[in-house]
Amino acid sequence: MSLQLDADGRLRHFLTTEGLPRALLTHILDTAESFSGVIGKSVKKVPLLRGRTVINLFFESSTRTRTTFELAAKRLSADVLNVNVATTTIKGESLVDMLHNLEAMQADMFVVRHAESGAAEYIARHVQPGVAVLNAGDGWHAHPTQAMLDVFTIRRHKGAFEPLTVSIVGDIRHSRVARSQIHALNALGTGEVRVVAPRTLLPRDVEGLGVRVHHDLDSGLRDADVVIGLRLQRERMQGALLPSESEYYRRYGLSEARLAVAHPEAIVMHPGPINRGVEIDSDLADGPRSVILEQVTNGIAVRMAVMSLVLGVAPESTPEAT
Amino acid sequence: MSAKLPDVPPLLDRLAAGLEALLADEGRGRCTLVGIHSGGVWLAEALHQRLGLAGAPGALDIAFYRDDLARSGMQARVRPSRLPLTVDDRVVILVDDVLYTGRTVRAALNEVFDYGRPAAVRLAVLVDRPGRELPIAADVAATRLELPAGQRVKLQGPAPLRLVLEGGAP
Numbered sequence: 001m002s003l004q005l006d007a008d009g010r011l012r013h014f015l016t017t018e019g020l021p022r023a024l025l026t027h028i029l030d031t032a033e034s035f036s037g038v039i040g041k042s043v044k045k046v047p048l049l050r051g052r053t054v055i056n057l058f059f060e061s062s063t064r065t066r067t068t069f070e071l072a073a074k075r076l077s078a079d080v081l082n083v084n085v086a087t088t089t090i091k092g093e094s095l096v097d098m099l100h101n102l103e104a105m106q107a108d109m110f111v112v113r114h115a116e117s118g119a120a121e122y123i124a125r126h127v128q129p130g131v132a133v134l135n136a137g138d139g140w141h142a143h144p145t146q147a148m149l150d151v152f153t154i155r156r157h158k159g160a161f162e163p164l165t166v167s168i169v170g171d172i173r174h175s176r177v178a179r180s181q182i183h184a185l186n187a188l189g190t191g192e193v194r195v196v197a198p199r200t201l202l203p204r205d206v207e208g209l210g211v212r213v214h215h216d217l218d219s220g221l222r223d224a225d226v227v228i229g230l231r232l233q234r235e236r237m238q239g240a241l242l243p244s245e246s247e248y249y250r251r252y253g254l255s256e257a258r259l260a261v262a263h264p265e266a267i268v269m270h271p272g273p274i275n276r277g278v279e280i281d282s283d284l285a286d287g288p289r290s291v292i293l294e295q296v297t298n299g300i301a302v303r304m305a306v307m308s309l310v311l312g313v314a315p316e317s318t319p320e321a322t
Numbered sequence: 323m324s325a326k327l328p329d330v331p332p333l334l335d336r337l338a339a340g341l342e343a344l345l346a347d348e349g350r351g352r353c354t355l356v357g358i359h360s361g362g363v364w365l366a367e368a369l370h371q372r373l374g375l376a377g378a379p380g381a382l383d384i385a386f387y388r389d390d391l392a393r394s395g396m397q398a399r400v401r402p403s404r405l406p407l408t409v410d411d412r413v414v415i416l417v418d419d420v421l422y423t424g425r426t427v428r429a430a431l432n433e434v435f436d437y438g439r440p441a442a443v444r445l446a447v448l449v450d451r452p453g454r455e456l457p458i459a460a461d462v463a464a465t466r467l468e469l470p471a472g473q474r475v476k477l478q479g480p481a482p483l484r485l486v487l488e489g490g491a492p
Contacts, residue, residue, distance in 0.1 A: 034383070037403060043436035046386035312391045322422040322451075322474075 003124055011309045013124045013133040016142040017184040025187055029152050031305035036298070038075060048308050049078035052108040057123075058136070059085045059114040064272065065136050065146075068296070069111045072303035078108075096126050103128055108311060110134070117141035117176075132310040134303075140174050145306055146271055147180030149299040151188060153291055154226050156298070157267050161190040167220050167262075168211075169196040169252060170230030170279055173203045177271045178230055186210045196220030196252065200241040217252055224262045228269045229254050229279045245278050255281035259289070267291050327475065327485040333448050333464035334483070337365070338372050340462035341415070341446055345373065348413045352441065356380035356405065358430050361419030361477030365448060368483070369417065380405040382416075387429035403433060410438040419477035419485075421447040421463070424456035449475055449485065 004013040004020075011024065038046055054073040056066050061084060073080045083102070102110070109132045112120045117139030124133040137143040151161075158164055166185055172178045172195045185193050186209075195206060196214045206213055214220030221227060232248065242248050259266060268280070268289045276282045285292060345353055357366030357379055366379040382403045416430055427445060434443060450463035453471070469475060474488040 034386075038386070041436050042438055045436070047432065048386045048388075048391055308386075308391070322418070322420045322426050322476075 003121065011306070013120075013135075014144055014306050014310060015120050015124060015133065015135045017144045017147050017180045017187065018142070019183075020187060022187050022189065025148070025151070025184060028148055028302070028305050028309065029155055031309060032148070032152050032298070032301040035075075035304040035308075036301040038304070039297075039301075045075050045077055047077045049073070049076040049108075049311060052076075052078045052311060053106055054078045054080050054109045054111060054307070055102055055105075055107045056080065056082045056111045056136075057085065057102070057113070058083070059112075059119070060137070062113055062137065064296075065113060066111075068299045069134075069136060069145075069303055072300050072307060073109075073111075075300065076304055076307055078307070081105075081107075095123070099123060099126055103131060107131060109307065111136050112138070114138045134306060134310065137176055139176065140179070141176050142180045143176040143271075144180050144184075145299070145303050146177050147184045148306070149295055149302040150177075150181055150228065150269060150271070151184050152298050152302050153269065153295050154267075156294075157291060158225060161185065161188045164190050164225045165192040165194065165223060165263075166190055166226040166228065167194045167196055167214075167224040168228045168230065169217065169220065169254060171201045171232050172197050172206065172230070173201045174233065175230050178228075179209070181228065182209045182211055194220055194224070198242070198252070217258055218261055221259060221262045224266055226267055226269065227254060227259065227262060228271075229274075231271060231273065232275055232279050245275075249278055253277070253279060253281065254284055256284050256287065256289075259284065269295060272296070327467075327487065328465055330448070330477070330483040330485060334365070334368060334372075336464040337446060337448060337462060338369055340464070341369060341373060344415065344444060344446070344462055348442070348444070350375070352411075353413045353415055354380055354405070354409070355415050355417055356382055356430075356434070358416060358418040358426060359383040361448070361479065362417045364477065364479040364483060365419060366417040367480075369446075379417075380414075382430050382433055384426055384429035384433055387433045389425060389429070405434075405437050408438055409434060409440045411441045413442045413444065414440045415444045415446055417446050419447065420449045420451055420475055421445070421458070421460050422451045422453050422474075424454045424458035427458050428456055448477065451475065 004015050006012050038044055056069055058066055070080050111134045112123050113136040119138045120133055120135035135142055135144055168178050182193055194212045194214055196217055270292050274280055274285055355366045355370050357363035363381045370379040414434055444461040446462040447460045448464050450460050450466045452468055472489050475485055478484050478486050
């Protein structure tokens with residue numbers, strides 16, 4: 001855990017929401033709130049990271065996540081390189097050699113997406129001091145900026161976390177997003193965090209995450225203030241974890257009718273991309289309860305906040321000039 | 323050990339009088355007061371009311387425009403900037419508590435120009451302190467103070483407003 005925090009408790013890397021103190025998470029949310037104002041200006045940029053170089057290092061392709069990180073870095077005036085390692089061979093170079101080569105190009109930050117859990121942490125252990133690593137999703141482990149944009153969206157709609165019941169519905173077992181959301185929601189003091197899924201899609205240690213487990217959608221959604229649907233990977237059907245898409249939708253698919261038991265002002269979220277008619281019905285995804293597109297917009301401000309915080313870590317504080 | 327600092331109310335009277343003259347020159351209807359966080363915002367709000375200007379004053383937090391992020395890190399709390407009107411073709415009057423190195427004003431100028439192209443930008447400060455690192459000067463200043471390099475003077479507020487010293491002499 002100390003890998004991502006410096007001696008003063010400030011963020012050096014952003015690898016996971018697990019174990020981060022509430023004050024730090026709130027600081028990220030407050031900073032993101034300030035950055036959301038940047039979008040209202042005629043020039044939608046600030047010069048905060050001018051002259052810094054951000055490298056998007058994607059071992060697993062994800063156009064949407066890469067694009068929002070790229071836009072966030074550009075809104076901060078950083079120079080951005082996209083290295084798509086999934087489609088280019090490393091030509092015998094080891095990962096660490098490749099990192100050192102990229103560092104030799106004066107990289108200040110790596111945004112890492114990788115199919116293996118722990119990849120971002122491995123890279124963070126091998127970069128030079130002063131180079132920051134942001135985890136843009138690693139295996140089943142963590143997707144911390146996605147979780148932060150989700151809690152940012154929740155805070156904007158609901159205010160305080162303490163009175164809230166948040167229900168996360170779907171494939172918890174294989175979801176790095178759900179894991180990061182649960183850690184962030186618990187750290188922020190959320191009243192009750194529920195997971196709703198069939199037994200085959202729950203991790204073995206699920207109670208240890210600090211959640212209430214429901215296998216039935218009606219009981220899982222009852223009086224919920226926030227409902228988060230998760231993406232269902234189609235290969236789970238072939239892996240015999242689920243009988244069929246239609247059976248899944250019948251038991252766990254979100255729709256206006258199924259949400260009748262939730263709080264009347266419940267909001268509906270999804271990290272995207274959506275399998276319409278599998279995890280969520282189109283009328284609900286596009287309806288007034290849905291904040292799914294807001295999540296995408298908020299993702300830019302949240303990533304700007306995290307990037308500026310990790311590159312703004314200074315060894316010693318100097319007084320503000322006037 | 324601290325020097326005797328002037329009281330704020332008489333300085334505010336002087337600043338308001340200087341701004342009255344500036345508003346008369348520029349045309350009141352074209353002018354927008356914009357305070358720089360934190361002291362400048364308190365002053366802009368007080369002056370806006372006293373001068374009977376329409377609308378609401380603007381506020382800038384220049385944290386995202388600072389040139390020393392790598393040295394001093396992100397501030398603990400950044401308040402969103404708000405400019406109440408379009409700045410295009412308006413006279414923006416920046417208000418701050420202390421003008422010293424000029425770096426804060428430089429950052430504020432950069433931010434204002436990201437909102438549009440004002441007709442002119444003027445600067446009003448409560449305290450003008452020698453030590454400029456940039457070619458920036460105040461159009462209106464209520465007082466001038468000379469302090470040792472290691473000391474800072476800043477405005478505390480919002481009520482009551484008072485000047486305080488921070489840091490010791492070198």
